[in-house]
Amino acid sequence: MSTPILIAYDGSPDARHAIEETARLFPGASAVVLYARQPLESLAAHLEGHPALEDLRDIDAKTFDASERLAAEGAERARALGLKAEPRVASIPEEIVADAIVDVAEELDASLIVLGSRGRHGVRAVLSGSTSTRVVHSTGRPTLVIPSTPLAAARRADR
Template sequence: MGKRILVPVDGSTQSREAWEFAAREHPEAEFVLLHVIDPTEAGYSAGASFPAASEEWYQHAKDDAEELLTELEAQSGTSAVVGTDTVVGKPSRAIVEYAEEHDIDRIVMGSHGRSGVSRILLGSVAENVVRNATIPVTVAR
């Protein structure tokens, strides 16, 4: 079996370009497109503290993830095996753990390019993955 490559996707231009890059550069690989639902995106508004609102937010996030993964899988332009998965958690940690638990050989991901206060407060998902992954990581810009 060939390489298994994990491509985290979030719908951003950068993640779409990373997927295109991975498919183009590794045509014989088996791919897994991964979407991470970050529960902190639900926010800390009053509505998010009610169980019904949280469940509604989660269901919406899950539906969006499924739609995105279906779209990207269909547009792959590759004959390679493409699997999809969705997990919940802090994105950088979830990506690294997924790679470790699913026999992934390489991660190819986009750089969000955060800057300023946003990067200081939130950090860079790509940077954290590069620092913590035990396998090669390619960050496509």
């Protein structure tokens, strides 16, 4: 697959909407649906030798399985809408999700990065940051941020 579209996916309605819009705008395009997960490795490092460590490893393995299912769900949704999509999971110890998205886009030589947006603003956006804003400011690749359906409706109503 050469120069696919990279679609960030977390299973949210906003991410599903981003897949739908990508399929509408780029029918039949090749895509990679990426779920970025933060493994529990950093916590595990503090528990070396502790009996709870084995339980933590078991939980992390289960969350990885869930991450793979989530990425597969996104890719399946994209394929149902006509995209040639494959799932991908990125484990991002010590990284933020936006960095993982940019890193995978570079690795794939993605032609476009697509993200959904919840439209956070005010104090919440300042404190938590916005994945889409961080990606836009961290990459030189074309990036399409698709607003959620409620956000788009609110913006139309404010005109």
